[in-house]
Each structure stands twice: as structure tokens, then as C-alpha cells.
Amino acid sequence: MNRDHSPLNLSDETLLHVSLEQIIPNPKQPRKHFSQKTLLELAQSIRAQGILQPLVVRKHQNLTNCYELVAGERRWRALKQLEVNEVPVVLREVGDDEMLEVSLLENIQRENLTIIEEAQAYHDLLKIHDYTQEELAQRIGKDRSTITNLMRLLKLPSALKNDLETGRITSGHARSILALPGEAFQLEMRQRLLRHSWSVRDTERQVRLKLNSLTAGLETQGNKKAVSEGSGADHDAQLQNLEEKLQHLLQTRVKIKYHKGKGQIQIDYFSLEEFDRLYDLLISS
Numbered sequence: 037m038n039r040d041h042s043p044l045n046l047s048d049e050t051l052l053h054v055s056l057e058q059i060i061p062n063p064k065q066p067r068k069h070f071s072q073k074t075l076l077e078l079a080q081s082i083r084a085q086g087i088l089q090p091l092v093v094r095k096h097q098n099l100t101n102c103y104e105l106v107a108g109e110r111r112w113r114a115l116k117q118l119e120v121n122e123v124p125v126v127l128r129e130v131g132d133d134e135m136l137e138v139s140l141l142e143n144i145q146r147e148n149l150t151i152i153e154e155a156q157a158y159h160d161l162l163k164i165h166d167y168t169q170e171e172l173a174q175r176i177g178k179d180r181s182t183i184t185n186l187m188r189l190l191k192l193p194s195a196l197k198n199d200l201e202t203g204r205i206t207s208g209h210a211r212s213i214l215a216l217p218g219e220a221f222q223l224e225m226r227q228r229l230l231r232h233s234w235s236v237r238d239t240e241r242q243v244r245l246k247l248n249s250l251t252a253g254l255e256t257q258g259n260k261k262a263v264s265e266g267s268g269a270d271h272d273a274q275l276q277n278l279e280e281k282l283q284h285l286l287q288t289r290v291k292i293k294y295h296k297g298k299g300q301i302q303i304d305y306f307s308l309e310e311f312d313r314l315y316d317l318l319i320s321s
Contacts, residue, residue, distance in 0.1 A: 050127040079114040090124040208236035
């Protein structure tokens with residue numbers, strides 16, 4: 037039976053059939069890890085039901101008569117296992133900057149990305165398109181706080197990001213550890229977490245204890261220094277007024293320590309949820 041290979045125009049897209057060998061994977065694909073088990077399951081589904089959704093491609097910029105995959109790499113990999121010769125594709129005009137966005141949106145909708153892959157894709161989109169986090173959130177249909185919290189995970193040490201990728205820890209564990217100041221403390225907490233197989237709640241409790249210990253140490257050092265310098269303990273009326281304004285703005289306890297033109301602003305939080313709220317508030321100001 038002969039198949040009509042002529043393209044069918046659909047507004048700004050074109051539907052056609054091409055050889056699987058003509059399709060080159062997307063180098064900007066945000067997804068880096070593909071489970072062989074799920075690929076096999078997808079291949080079996082395609083064998084039984086056929087290809088329910090065409091791949092999305094664009095013309096390759098350097099290779100003649102070839103196409104670059106924009107969306108659908110899982111299907112492309114599954115089809116290669118089936119040794120299919122020809123596949124339906126939607127040919128779309130997509131620029132380099134749009135490649136990542138289209139691929140990201142498809143993967144998010146299908147929940148195909150790991151949490152670090154998703155966070156990195158958001159970071160890349162912000163950089164490429166110069167979006168604000170609010171603009172990106174509206175464009176992909178996510179809350180801004182969701183994007184902010186995910187991107188914070190990119191600040192984790194590599195070992196912890198790898199733990200997230202491989203499932204050794206959850207995003208709840210990672211967010212808890214992020215509250216610790218600096219890589220050394222974070223890696224120390226990671227070792228203890230893995231050694232004792234803590235739950236997220238256990239980890240949060242241990243992080244709070246560590247933060248309390250660090251805060252107590254800083255306050256002790258600060259008090260010793262204040263006594264040695266003969267500085268007064270009371271804030272003047274102006275500092276008290278500033279503290280009250282900050283407390284009203286942040287809805288938490290704030291303390292300003294001032295001496296000879298230098299000092300600290302201490303912002304208290306009493307749960308990791310409140311930490312996230314304050315973080316979002318401060319970076320969006």
C-alpha cells in the first residue's frame with residue numbers, strides 16, 4: 037500500500053513522514069537521564085497501539101535532508117528499539133532560543149524531568165530569554181515560588197545534587213539542608229542523613245539544632261566583642277524604629293546590631309516553610 041509522502045500544511049506546522057535515521061536528537065534536551073525500563077514499556081505500548089502523537093522536529097541547520105528533534109526524544113528512543121523505518125513528525129519552524137523552551141514544556145507536561153533537570157532548564161530559560169521569574173512562571177503555568185524553590189536546589193553541592201538525581205534523598209531533604217550556611221555544613225549533614233537514613237522530618241529537626249548551635253556560637257562571640265570594646269547594649273531610638281519597620285514588613289522578629297558604622301541584621305525564622313517565605317520575599321523585593 038502506497039503512503040502519500042506529500043506534506044499536509046496545518047497553519048504554521050507541517051505534518052509529514054520521515055525516516056527515523058533522518059532525525060537527530062536535540063542537543064539542548066533538558067532531560068539527561070532515560071530509564072531503560074520505561075523506554076521498553078513505551079516501546080511495547082507503541083508496538084500495540086501505534087504512535088499516538090507525532091514527534092516535533094525542525095530542519096537541521098547543517099545536515100541536508102535531516103531534521104533536529106524538538107520534542108519527543110523518549111518516543112524517538114523507543115522507536116529505535118522497535119527498528120521502525122518511518123515515523124510521523126510535525127515540522128515546525130523553531131529558533132535556537134525556542135528549542136529549550138518547547139522541549140522543557142513538553143517534558144514538564146509529561147513529568148519526564150528529574151528535579152535537577154527541571155531546575156537547570158528553568159535557569160537556562162531565564163538566562164537565554166532574559167525572563168524574570170514571574171514572566172517565566174506565567175509562560176509555563178507554574179507558581180513563581182515553585183520555580184524559585186526548584187532553582188535554589190542548583191546551589192547544592194554536586195554530591196547532594198547527584199543524590200537527588202539518583203533518588204538517595206528527596207527534595208524535602210535537600211531543601212532542609214539548603215538552610216545551612218555553606219557547603220561544609222551541608223555535606224556534613226548529608227553524611228549524617230545517609231548514615232542514619234533520616235526522614236525529611238528528622239532532617240529538618242537536625243538542621244534546626246545545627247542552626248541553633250551556630251547562632252548561639254555567633255551570639256557568644258558577639259557579646260564578648262561588645263564587652264571588650266565597651267559598646268552599649270541598648271539600641272538608640274532610630275535603630276528601634278528600623279527594627280519595627282522591618283518586623284512589620286517581614287512579619288517576623290528582626291534585630292539590628294550596630295557598632296562604629298558596621299553591624300548585622302538578624303532575621304529569625306521558626307520553620308523551614310517560613311524560611312522559604314522569607315527567601316521568596318527578599319529575592320523578589
